[in-house]
Amino acid sequence: MRTYSLAIHGGAGTIRKAEMTPDLEQAYQIGLETALLAGHTILEKQGTALDAVEAAVRVLEDNPLFNAGRGSVYATNGRHEMEASIMCGQQLDAGAVAMIQRVRHPISLARTVLKASPHVLLVGAGAETFAREHGLRFEAANWFDDPKRWAQLQEARQAQRVQLDHAARKMGTVGAVALDLHGNLAAATSTGGMTNKMSGRIGDSPLIGSGTYANNATCAVSCTGIGEFMIRGVSAYDVSCLMAYRGLDLAAACHEVIQVKQTDLGGEGGLIAVDAKGEVALVFNSEGMYRAWIQQGYSPEVWIYA
Amino acid sequence: MRTYSLAIHGGAGTIRKAEMTPDLEQAYQIGLETALLAGHTILEKQGTALDAVEAAVRVLEDNPLFNAGRGSVYATNGRHEMEASIMCGQQLDAGAVAMIQRVRHPISLARTVLKASPHVLLVGAGAETFAREHGLRFEAANWFDDPKRWAQLQEARQAQRVQLDHAARKMGTVGAVALDLHGNLAAATSTGGMTNKMSGRIGDSPLIGSGTYANNATCAVSCTGIGEFMIRGVSAYDVSCLMAYRGLDLAAACHEVIQVKQTDLGGEGGLIAVDAKGEVALVFNSEGMYRAWIQQGYSPEVWIYA
Numbered sequence: 001m002r003t004y005s006l007a008i009h010g011g012a013g014t015i016r017k018a019e020m021t022p023d024l025e026q027a028y029q030i031g032l033e034t035a036l037l038a039g040h041t042i043l044e045k046q047g048t049a050l051d052a053v054e055a056a057v058r059v060l061e062d063n064p065l066f067n068a069g070r071g072s073v074y075a076t077n078g079r080h081e082m083e084a085s086i087m088c089g090q091q092l093d094a095g096a097v098a099m100i101q102r103v104r105h106p107i108s109l110a111r112t113v114l115k116a117s118p119h120v121l122l123v124g125a126g127a128e129t130f131a132r133e134h135g136l137r138f139e140a141a142n143w144f145d146d147p148k149r150w151a152q153l154q155e156a157r158q159a160q161r162v163q164l165d166h167a168a169r170k171m172g173t174v175g176a177v178a179l180d181l182h183g184n185l186a187a188a189t190s191t192g193g194m195t196n197k198m199s200g201r202i203g204d205s206p207l208i209g210s211g212t213y214a215n216n217a218t219c220a221v222s223c224t225g226i227g228e229f230m231i232r233g234v235s236a237y238d239v240s241c242l243m244a245y246r247g248l249d250l251a252a253a254c255h256e257v258i259q260v261k262q263t264d265l266g267g268e269g270g271l272i273a274v275d276a277k278g279e280v281a282l283v284f285n286s287e288g289m290y291r292a293w294i295q296q297g298y299s300p301e302v303w304i305y306a
Numbered sequence: 307m308r309t310y311s312l313a314i315h316g317g318a319g320t321i322r323k324a325e326m327t328p329d330l331e332q333a334y335q336i337g338l339e340t341a342l343l344a345g346h347t348i349l350e351k352q353g354t355a356l357d358a359v360e361a362a363v364r365v366l367e368d369n370p371l372f373n374a375g376r377g378s379v380y381a382t383n384g385r386h387e388m389e390a391s392i393m394c395g396q397q398l399d400a401g402a403v404a405m406i407q408r409v410r411h412p413i414s415l416a417r418t419v420l421k422a423s424p425h426v427l428l429v430g431a432g433a434e435t436f437a438r439e440h441g442l443r444f445e446a447a448n449w450f451d452d453p454k455r456w457a458q459l460q461e462a463r464q465a466q467r468v469q470l471d472h473a474a475r476k477m478g479t480v481g482a483v484a485l486d487l488h489g490n491l492a493a494a495t496s497t498g499g500m501t502n503k504m505s506g507r508i509g510d511s512p513l514i515g516s517g518t519y520a521n522n523a524t525c526a527v528s529c530t531g532i533g534e535f536m537i538r539g540v541s542a543y544d545v546s547c548l549m550a551y552r553g554l555d556l557a558a559a560c561h562e563v564i565q566v567k568q569t570d571l572g573g574e575g576g577l578i579a580v581d582a583k584g585e586v587a588l589v590f591n592s593e594g595m596y597r598a599w600i601q602q603g604y605s606p607e608v609w610i611y612a
Contacts, residue, residue: 092538092571099429119507120537123405124430126506200432201425209515209540231426232398234515234543241544245551265398 003278004043005179007293008035008056010066011172012224012270015288017305025304028065032292032302035059039176040294049178049186049220050088050111057084057107057188060174064146066290067172069105072144072192074153077199080144082192083206084110085121089185089214096206097131099124102144104137107190110206112136121206149195156196173205175212175222177274185220185276187212187236194227203227209237216276218243219250225262225269225286233261239273250275254283309584310349311485313599314341314362316372317478318530318576321594323611331610334371338598338608341365345482346600355492355526356394356417359482363390363413363494366480370452372596373478375411378450378498380459383505386450388498389512390416391427395491395520402512403437405430408450410443413496416512418442427512455501462502479511481518481528483580491582493518493526493542500533509533515543522582524549525556531568531575531592539567545579556580560587 010032039056043049061069072080084106085096095114098121103109112134113122122130131138173191180186189212191205204211204227211227213236214220221236230236235257242253254273262269263285270284272291282291287306294300316338345362349355367375378386390412391402401420404427409415418440419428428436437444479497486492495518497511510517510533517533519542520526527542536542541563548559560579568575569591576590578597588597588609598608 094538118534119504120534121508121513122504122506123508124506126504130504130506198425198428198432198436200428200430200436202427202429207427207513207515208537209513209543213540228424228426231514232400234519234540237515237540237543238547241547241551245547 002181002183003296004181005274005278005280005293005295006036006039006043006052006056006176007272007274007280007282008032008039008060008176008291009222009224009272009282010060010174010290012284012286012289013172014286015304028290028304029302031063031065032290033300036292036294036300039178043178043180046181048182049180049184052178052180053176053186053188054086054107054111056176057174057190058105061105061107061190066174067192068174068190070144071146073149073172073195075193075199076196078153080192081199082106083202084190085206085208085212086110086114086188087186087208087212087214088114089216089220092215094120094208096121096208097123097127098202098206100127102138102141103128103131104139107188109136120208152195173224175224175272177220177222177272179274179276179278183216183276185214185216185274187214187220187222189222204230207231209234211236213237213240215240219273219275221271221273223269223271224289226267229262229265229267230269233257233265233267235262235271250279250281254281258283258285308487308489309602310487311580311584311586311601312342312345312349312358312362312482313578313580313586313588314338314345314366314482314597315528315530315578316366316480316596318590318592318595319478320592321610334596334610335608337366337369337371338596339606342598342600342606345484349484349486352487354488355484355486355490358484358486359492359494360392360413360417362482363480363496364411367411367413367496372480373498374480374496376450377452379455379478379501381499381505382502384459386498387505388412389508390496391512391514391518392416392420392494393492393514393518393520394420395522395526398521400426400514402427402514403429403433404508404512406433408444408447409434409437410445413494415442426514458501479530481530481578483526483528483578485580485582485584489522489582491520491522491526491580493520493528495528510536513537515540517542519543519546521546525579525581527577527579529575529577530595532573535568535571535573536575539563539571539573541568541577556585556587560589564589564591
């Protein structure tokens with residue numbers, strides 16, 4: 001019997017209830033619900049998992065609360081250097097972009113790379129040229145401006161004088177994973193990276209196998225956290241391998257990758273995943289992760305803290 | 307009992323004996339032997355696997371015959387955009403660079419990222435700035451110029467009018483994998499990419515898990531071939547997972563990843579690998595792969611065809 005599932009995340013990290021106002025908490029919840037609804041509507045109408053994860057991530061990219069698209073944090077050069085990737089579990093097709101500026105929906109550019117390019121990963125000016133050739137929407141630089149994010153950059157610049165890896169605490173990313181009624185899995189991840197990151201640094205979000213992975217035989221995964229540790233752990237693909245080669249179920253595989261392996265490596269973050277049966281896993285070793293999910297026949301769930 | 311092993315490759319692809327002159331064949335053999343010797347000397351003196359793979363790849367990067375460093379092919383913009391990565395199996399430390407120009411030894415820049423940066427992957431101008439700050443050697447643009455490579459670009463540009471993926475047949479990459487007498491594994495990969503590649507395209511060579519992977523518990527792997535398929539297959543890490551989770555030995559894991567999975571996916575290329583016992587595997591599904599290896603107590607082997 002065919003079913004559908006959708007899970008999304010808005011980043012993992014140090015999210016303390018004491019530092020959150022009721023209004024802000026509500027704004028996060030509404031943001032997550034709206035993104036979930038965008039993907040859910042597609043899955044309910046027998047749309048594809050690929051369309052659903054792209055739609056959910058586009059909504060998160062448009063929301064200034066989340067570190068992706070419009071809400072991207074500032075790199076040390078004062079610019080927004082965004083990255084995204086998307087993968088379809090049916091044929092293992094993938095597309096990814098990094099170091100791109102002013103593209104409104106980086107996830108849709110990644111989708112266009114998947115669809116219209118023989119390549120998987122395009123970065124920088126070459127990726128932006130490709131975006132223009134394919135009619136992707138660009139925004140003026142001020143579309144991405146945000147006084148709060150700018151203040152975060154100034155704070156990080158200050159702190160860097162005494163504490164080099166302060167920026168590592170900012171781990172916002174958004175992502176979505178889905179199973180559709182046709183039995184296909186898909187995963188999508190998008191981010192603005194780390195506040196005050198050096199220009200040219202690429203994290204796990206645009207890297208297939210590290211930040212994003214989907215395979216109809218196993219699962220779809222989107223990671224968030226300190227990208228360097230996810231890259232060294234090849235974390236998204238690791239979940240799939242633990243299922244395929246060791247026979248773990250989705251929950252056990254996700255636990256092993258985040259709670260055991262990432263924790264041992266010194267990484268902090270989390271991941272969301274769905275499997276071919278529609279099971280959902282949302283796992284993190286940080287204080288919180290903005291997350292929401294829905295399974296066919298159940299009500300949506302929206303969570304922030306542990 | 308501790309032992310050491312070293313394997314190197316100079317790329318896989320369409321290598322036909324009929325198109326090879328005796329002089330050129332000898333030049334390739336000497337090139338591979340010289341690189342092997344550079345790494346071997348280090349391992350013999352109880353040096354580290356990380357030093358050995360870097361040293362071997364530096365020799366290949368200086369040899370105009372191989373598509374890496376000095377011998378890099380031209381991207382469609384007429385420039386050399388190089389990429390490289392290196393990983394140490396002891397702590398899973400890794401460093402990688404992409405889209406870099408005029409750095410003489412991209413593999414040494416990747417090593418510097420591993421050593422001196424909190425990041426894993428740096429690209430473009432940011433990576434070049436990092437290289438200057440750390441005293442890496444740059445060469446004038448004409449150091450990388452080569453009439454044969456330039457002719458290949460013109461040929462590919464012509465062919466592209468009628469055959470879009472002509473460039474995909476050029477799959478040169480160099481790489482090295484080693485086990486040292488301390489029981490540590492390391493892997494390194496470096497390339498100029500594909501002739502006539504679009505600017506901004508990144509292949510598997512700088513991607514940890516796809517083109518390069520090392521883990522003392524399993525193996526060290528360096529891939530060569532059509533990068534997009536290696537990325538979608540997360541091929542380097544897949545060898546490690548098949549050993550760790552399914553219990554395959556090195557030869558069986560490498561066979562599965564290249565002869566079965568890459569072939570099924572439509573990919574063409576190969577990989578070299580060593581395991582913690584010093585076993586060596588050199589596997590490809592293309593017509594040939596420039597390759598050489600040595601194990602403690604044995605004579606060096608140098609091969610080109612199947």
